[in-house]
Structure formats: structure tokens, C-alpha cells
Amino acid sequence: MGQSPTTLPSGRHRRLRALAAAVLAGALLWAAGPAADAVAAPETRTAVPAQARTAAAAPGDDWLHTRGNRIVDAQGNEVWLTGANWFGFNATERVFHGLWSANITEITRSMAQRGINIVRVPISTQLLLEWKEGRASVPSAVNAYANPEIAGKTTLEVFDHWLALCKQYGIKVMLDVHSAEADNAGHFHPVWWKGAITTEQFHAAWEWVTARYRGDDTLVAMDIKNEPHGGAGESPRAKWDGSTDQDNFKYACETAGKRILAINPNLLILCEGIQIYPKNGSNWSSTSAADYHSTWWGGNLRGVRDHPVDLGAGNDQVVYSPHDYGPLVAPQPWFTGDWNRTTLERDVWDPNWLYLHKEDTAPLLIGEWGGFMDGGPNQKWMTALRDLITEQRLHHTFWCLNPNSGDTGGLLLNDWKSWDEEKYALLKPALWQHGGKFVSLDHQVPLGGAGSTTGLSLTDVYGDGGGDPDDTTPPTAPSGLTATATGSASVTLGWAPSTDDVAVTGYDVYRDGAKVTTAPVTGTAHTDTGLTPSTRYTYAVRARDAAGNVSAPSASLAVTTASSGGGPAGGLKVLHRTTDGSPTDNAIRPELRIANTSAASVDLSAVTARYYFTRDGGAPTVSAWCDHAVVGCAQVRLRVVPLSAPVAGADAYLEVGFAGGTLAAGRDTGDIQLRMSKADWSPFDERDDHSRAPSSAYTEARTVPAYTGTALAWGAPPA
Structure with missing residues (x-):
């Protein structure tokens, strides 16, 4: 079913108003300090062309291409692009925002150390043309005191310096033509041409920047145009069809993509969606909004089913890139009523863009998503999309690093140095990690740079090979399959x-002989939902490698779902996930949310949940800590209670309670991140614990019972 916004995303106006105010405030702040005398006067310099090098990928280069819905390296190893946006080059200042107070090297290094392996850089056609014509100027929005390494450099020289930093710290870069003009509000213009900037100049700008950096595999992707849009009856507006009309964004993306790939055939070409697409029986001549499916700017890729982007020999470089936002950016019909991840996926994501991934058509990279941590609907949307990204391994660049994004905020706080730890905690599970470390898209440089303690290179993960088309050896069959009925469904x-x-x-997960996962599961856990109560199901799992070889099935295992009758009184629900991939280390790290499913507010002081576990020898005393809670760790009460007699999967439980407060109907507590360790720091073995959920995404956890007073309201303790 198509969704039509009640309004255009007016929240973007708030973003830019706040952005402009922050620029002014930042400029006033540093101009009054010791940097004022160190800032060089604006000047114009001639751009120096980069040395020409062959664009053919050489062994060890980091160029990427696509295979079905995956992005892989030259050896065929699957990679995961997990990054963020840093804007400013698109704006009037023509340089990254934040350099009026923070240091460019420190910001870049901190991104790498925290798992950002690609940065999407919004830029304008106007600035690219200025660079092309040798008219790069020294920006006034750079604090020379905070940034001595780029003091007096032109905007182009700042960009080149930053590319070198990215190479040093293992970060890859994607350029995004955000607007035709260098303007803080330039992205409101719906198309890629404007005034003196023609469609041909748009293409010429892309050709110039491609040629300049064609030998540098730090720059691996080009996002052809940010958020082409326009509603019914508006002019100009972007459409998507099989024509060669100027306003057909499919044709514009094909034209730009082919001209880019003629210079460097190794770049990923990102084509965003548009805003509206005609419903069956309608066409682009209609001026009635009722005749169109409508969604976020850049988020409508329905037209790809009828008119896929065709780059000929370059089709294995095409990536589709929708944008998606929450209700704080603009109210939308899909955020009314009893909405949740299921309704969003069914009504919005699937028909507009997710089908491309599920049908193995092409990779998706969600180029913009993010927002404020409001503890309410916006955070609910953001968590739902984060979980989808993580489960389906969708590529993405979070919006954004900048704290001066008015309707979303940023990963950085207003000092441009401190991170918003709550927001980062939400994002972190969607950043590529292997063995507890973040993974670079560079074969030689670990994310974070040489000697990094937080990052790995691709060679660290895959070795020197992988993905060889001559590889015909399948993986070993998965072993140790466990299956737990986590409810009736x-x-x-x-x-x-x-x-x-x-x-x-x-x-791949199989139920009763049929594969039930639309995309390969990247971890070693999966929750199968939508089942029938009191029904016996048989499961098996197969492993895949980069060459497409599939293992023999695991030993099969049968499990029966619970009946739908009887049980707890209801009113509460516990969601649980495990982001700790080491079940045999010396800490248990459950993450919980407790939801009020009743129609009335709940007194949190009467609510408790019990996480059952085994102590597995060593010291019998276990301590518990709250590492993070949306409600505040000061509000969380913890105690570890040994059982009088061990039962299957438990000899103790962690009781989670609250000092006070109320939980409104239909709301949850938000994340509660907990940690337990024994007095002698000896290891646990969580693999058989009653309450442990192997899923890295939040799932309903009936193995974590919840109580109102002494009455069981959710789940069941171990028998």
C-alpha cells in the first residue's frame, strides 16, 4: 500500500536554520579567541591537478563492486559499509562544519576509532566547478588556532589533506552532490540543475572530480545526487521512468554513472530514490497527489522494479541509496496509530526500497538516517531501522556527525569533541565488528590507523585471499544447534x-526443509517469528562462504511452540539482546527493555524482571552493574539472587527493578545495559543459560520473566 506524506519534510527547514545559527555562533566564538589573528585573509589559488594514474585495479587495491545484494572487494570478500555523514562542503562555508572549534585530525581519528569505516561527504556542484576552474578559496570558517595543519589552505587543499587523514586512519570516502549551489539550504531545490548550473555542468563536475582522484582508492563511491524530489503538479520535480527527459533522475544517474565509470570503472555508483511514483493506472502527467505513492525525499525506489538503472558493463557498480527519517523530522501517516517495526517494514520500507535487497536485485546503502534520542516515537523508529540494518546487514551512513543538524542532532555534542554516548550506543551495533573490533574497508590499514587497538583491516579478517571464483570448498556444517521456544509464535x-x-x-536457516531467511544471517543466532502456537517445527542451518559454496546442513532439531492460552497475567513485555559475542568470557552483559503493553500507566517501583543464568564454578558471589540506561542508572535497582536449588539453565538470577517513576501505556524503558562478574573474575559459560538471547537485535524474551509486585506478568522462570 502506498504512503503519502501529510506534509513535505518541513523538519529540514529546522535543520538548516539551526545549522546557520551554529555557524555564526561558532565563528563568533573562535574569532574572539587566540585564533583571530592566525586566520589568513580569503584568497584565491589555482588548483593543481592530481597526477594521472591508471584506473585499473591492482592487487591490494581497495576498489569494490557488487554481487547480487552484496558489496564485495576485488577478491570476492563481502564487506559492510557502515559510516556517517559530515556536512559543510555543500554549504556556504565550502568546508567541513565544526572546524571553527575542533581539530580536523582529532575528529577524523575519533570516527575511525569508533567504527566509522566510510564517510559520506555532501558537496555542491558549484564548489566542484570552482575547483575545476582553479578558483578554490581559503575558507573563513576554519579556526587556525585549532587547526594549524590546515591554516591558510584552500577548500580543495583542506579536502586533500582530509583524504590523506582518511587513508592514514583506514576510512573510505563517498562524495555526494548534495545541491547545485553552495548554499546551506541548497538541498531544498528538487533537481540537479539550477540557474547558471546546467545538467551538462553537473555531469562535467562529476567527470572532473573522478579524474582528479581516479588513482586514489580512498574515494570509493559517488552518490550522484542527494534527495531528488518534487510532488504532484510541482515544477521542476524529479521523476523516474524510461525516458531521456531532463527531469528523469534514472536517466541522470545513468548518464553520470557511465561518464564516471568511463574514467574510473572501479567506483561504486549510488542512485538515490525520488519522492513520488505513479500508482498503477496513473502516469507522470497527473497533478493529483492521490495518483502517486509518496515517501521521504530520496526514499522512493519503486520505479527500479519497472525501470532499473542500466550502466551496461558497469552494472556491477550500482548501489541504490534510499533515505529514511523519523517523526521528529516530519509527521507521516505511517507514524500514526499502533505502528511498529512490522508495520514500517510492511507499509514503507518493503514497497519503497527493501524489496531490492530481499529479492537479491542490488545492494542498498541507506545514505541518511538518524535523529534525536527522545525516549519516544523518534527513538522507536531509529531503533527499528537500526535493527533492520543490523539483521539484514544493510550498508548505511548515519546522519550525521554534525551537532548543528537542527532536526536530528549529531553524534558529536556541541563542543565538536565529545560524543553523544547514548546515540552512539544505539548506532554501535550497526557498525561492522569482528571479534570485538571494528573493521576497515582497507586491506592494509586497520580502522584507527597503524597500531590501532580498536580496529582491523580486511586482511586481518580475510587473510590475503577469499572470494576466489575457483574456490569450490564449502564450509563445515554448523554444529551445536539449539532451539528455544520463546513464546507461542x-x-x-x-x-x-x-x-x-x-x-x-x-x-541460511531452514524450517521443515524450507529456507526461511531472505538474506544470510551474519551471526550465529536467529529468531524465527510468525509461528503457530502448540506446533512442532524442525530446524537446520547451513553455512555459506564468499564464493557461494554452501555447507551440508547441521543436525536437525525439533522444538514445539508454547500454547497461546493461560500463562502470565500480561501488561508487561521484556525485550532482550546480546551484543557481546563472547559467551565464555568473565562477564555477562544482558541488554533489556521492559515495555508496558497495557492500556494504563505502570508504577515502575512495582516492576521487576529476572535474568536467569548459571555461575559455572569459581567464586559464588556475583556483582552486577548498570552501564547505561535511558531512564538513568541511578533509577535502576539490581540484586543477584542465588536459587535454593539449581534448575536447567540457572542457579541464580539477576533481579532488575526501579527506584520509582511511571511507564506510560505503550511505552518502554529504553535500553538498560547491564553487566555481571564473579568476585574472582573467573569465566562464565552462558551458552546454556536460561535467559540468554543469542540475537544481537532486540527480540521478545519470555525467558526473562517480569513481575508486577509478586504477580507474574510476562514470561516464565526455568522449571
Whole structure:
């Protein structure tokens, strides 16, 4: 079913008003300080062309291409692009925002150390043309005191310096033509031409920047145009069809893509969606909004089913890139009523863009998503999309690093140095990690740079090979399959990892002989939902490698879902996830949310939840801590209670309660991140714990019972 916005995304106006105010405030702040005398006067310099090099990929280069819905490196290893946006080059200042107070090297290094492996850089056609014509100027919005390494440099020289920093710290870069003109509000213009900037100049700007950097595999992707849009009856507006009309964004993306790939055939070409697409029986001549499916600017890729982007020999470089936002950016019909992730996926994401991933048509990179942590609907949307990204392994660049984004805020706080730890905690599970470290898209440089303690290179993950088309050796079959009925309609599975002569890239889950996962599971756990109560199901799992080899199935395992009758009184629900991939280390790190499913507010002081676990020898005393809670750790009460007699999967439980407060109907507590360790720091073995959920995404956890007073309201303790 098509969705039509009630309004245009008016929240973007708020973003730019706040952005402009922050620029002015930042400029006044540093101009009054010691940097004032150090800032060089604006000047114009002649751009120096980069040295020409062949664009053919050489061994060890980091160029990427696509295979079905995956992005892979030259050896065929699957990679995951997980990044963020940093804007400013698109704006009037013509340089990254924030350099009026913070240091460019420190910001870049901190992004790498925290797992940002690609940065999407909005830029304008106007600035690219200025660079092309040798008219790069020294920006006034750079604090020379805070940034001595770029003092007096032109905007182009600042960009080149930053590319070198990205190479040093293992970050890759994507350019995004955000607007035709260098203007803080330039992205409101719906198309890629404006005034003196013609469509041909738009293409020429792309050709110039491609040629300049064609030998540098730090720059790996080009996002052809940010958020082409326009509603019914508006002019100009972007459409998507099979024509060669000027306003057909499909044709514009094809033209730009072919001209870029003629210079460097190794670049990823990102084509965003538009705003509206005609419903069946309608066409682009209609001026009635009722005749169109409508969604966020850049988020409508329905037209790809009828008119896919065709780059000929370059089709394996095409990536589709929708944008998606929450209700604080603009009210939308899909955020009314009893909405949740299921309704968003069914009514908005699937028909507009997610079908491309599920049908293995092409990779998706969600170029913009993010927002304020409001503890309410916006955070609910953001968590739902984060979970989708993580489960489906969708590529993405979070909006944004900048705290001066008026309707979303940023990952950085207003000092441009401190991180918003609550927002980062939400994002972190969607950043590529392997063995507890962040993964670079560079084969030689770990994310964070040489000697990084937080990052890995692709060679660290895959070795020197992988993805070889001559690789015909399948992975070993998964072992140790476990299956737990987590209610009347879901089963949670877990298994031990397979091994492969190159690398295992994912797992397929089978129920009663039929594959039930639309994309390979990247971890060693999966929750199968939508099941029938009191029904016996048989499961098996197969492993995959980068060459497409599939293992023999695991040993099958049967499980019966719970009946739908009887049970707890209701009113509460517990959601649980595990982002700790080490079930045998010396800490248990459950993450919980407690939801009020009743029609009335709940007194949190009467609510408790019990997380059951085994202590597994060593010291019997276990301590518990709250590491983070949306409600505040000061409001969380914890105690570890040993059982009088051990039962299957538990000899103790962690009781989670609250000092006070109320939980409104239909709301949840937000994340509660907990940690337990024994007095002697000896290891646990969580693999058989009653309450452990192997899923890295929040799922309903009936193995974590919840109580109102002494009455069981959710789940069941171990028998």
C-alpha cells in the first residue's frame, strides 16, 4: 500500500536554520579567541591537478563492486559499509562544519576509532566547478588556532589533506552532490540543475572530480545526487521512468554513472530514490497527489522494479541509496496509530526500497538516517531501522556527525569533541565488528590507523585471499544447534560457528526443509517469528562462504511452540539482546527493555524482571552493574539472587527493578545495559543459560520473566 506524506519534510527547514545559527555562533566564538589573528585573509589559488594514474585495479587495491545484494572487494570478500555523514562542503562555508572549534585530525581519528569505516561527504556542484576552474578559496570558517595543519589552505587543499587523514586512519570516502549551489539550504531545490548550473555542468563536475582522484582508492563511491524530489503538479520535480527527459533522475544517474565509470570503472555508483511514483493506472502527467505513492525525499525506489538503472558493463557498480527519517523530522501517516517495526517494514520500507535487497536485485546503502534520542516515537523508529540494518546487514551512513543538524542532532555534542554516548550506543551495533573490533574497508590499514587497538583491516579478517571464483570448498556444517521456544509464535536458534578455508560469510536457516531467511544471517543466532502456537517445527542451518559454496546442513532439531492460552497475567513485555559475542568470557552483559503493553500507566517501583543464568564454578558471589540506561542508572535497582536449588539453565538470577517513576501505556524503558562478574573474575559459560538471547537485535524474551509486585506478568522462570 502506498504512503503519502501529510506534509513535505518541513523538519529540514529546522535543520538548516539551526545549522546557520551554529555557524555564526561558532565563528563568533573562535574569532574572539587566540585564533583571530592566525586566520589568513580569503584568497584565491589555482588548483593543481592530481597526477594521472591508471584506473585499473591492482592487487591490494581497495576498489569494490557488487554481487547480487552484496558489496564485495576485488577478491570476492563481502564487506559492510557502515559510516556517517559530515556536512559543510555543500554549504556556504565550502568546508567541513565544526572546524571553527575542533581539530580536523582529532575528529577524523575519533570516527575511525569508533567504527566509522566510510564517510559520506555532501558537496555542491558549484564548489566542484570552482575547483575545476582553479578558483578554490581559503575558507573563513576554519579556526587556525585549532587547526594549524590546515591554516591558510584552500577548500580543495583542506579536502586533500582530509583524504590523506582518511587513508592514514583506514576510512573510505563517498562524495555526494548534495545541491547545485553552495548554499546551506541548497538541498531544498528538487533537481540537479539550477540557474547558471546546467545538467551538462553537473555531469562535467562529476567527470572532473573522478579524474582528479581516479588513482586514489580512498574515494570509493559517488552518490550522484542527494534527495531528488518534487510532488504532484510541482515544477521542476524529479521523476523516474524510461525516458531521456531532463527531469528523469534514472536517466541522470545513468548518464553520470557511465561518464564516471568511463574514467574510473572501479567506483561504486549510488542512485538515490525520488519522492513520488505513479500508482498503477496513473502516469507522470497527473497533478493529483492521490495518483502517486509518496515517501521521504530520496526514499522512493519503486520505479527500479519497472525501470532499473542500466550502466551496461558497469552494472556491477550500482548501489541504490534510499533515505529514511523519523517523526521528529516530519509527521507521516505511517507514524500514526499502533505502528511498529512490522508495520514500517510492511507499509514503507518493503514497497519503497527493501524489496531490492530481499529479492537479491542490488545492494542498498541507506545514505541518511538518524535523529534525536527522545525516549519516544523518534527513538522507536531509529531503533527499528537500526535493527533492520543490523539483521539484514544493510550498508548505511548515519546522519550525521554534525551537532548543528537542527532536526536530528549529531553524534558529536556541541563542543565538536565529545560524543553523544547514548546515540552512539544505539548506532554501535550497526557498525561492522569482528571479534570485538571494528573493521576497515582497507586491506592494509586497520580502522584507527597503524597500531590501532580498536580496529582491523580486511586482511586481518580475510587473510590475503577469499572470494576466489575457483574456490569450490564449502564450509563445515554448523554444529551445536539449539532451539528455544520463546513464546507461542517464535523460536530462537543458536549454533556454533562453521569454519572455511577462506571465510564464512553467513548462514541460511531452514524450517521443515524450507529456507526461511531472505538474506544470510551474519551471526550465529536467529529468531524465527510468525509461528503457530502448540506446533512442532524442525530446524537446520547451513553455512555459506564468499564464493557461494554452501555447507551440508547441521543436525536437525525439533522444538514445539508454547500454547497461546493461560500463562502470565500480561501488561508487561521484556525485550532482550546480546551484543557481546563472547559467551565464555568473565562477564555477562544482558541488554533489556521492559515495555508496558497495557492500556494504563505502570508504577515502575512495582516492576521487576529476572535474568536467569548459571555461575559455572569459581567464586559464588556475583556483582552486577548498570552501564547505561535511558531512564538513568541511578533509577535502576539490581540484586543477584542465588536459587535454593539449581534448575536447567540457572542457579541464580539477576533481579532488575526501579527506584520509582511511571511507564506510560505503550511505552518502554529504553535500553538498560547491564553487566555481571564473579568476585574472582573467573569465566562464565552462558551458552546454556536460561535467559540468554543469542540475537544481537532486540527480540521478545519470555525467558526473562517480569513481575508486577509478586504477580507474574510476562514470561516464565526455568522449571
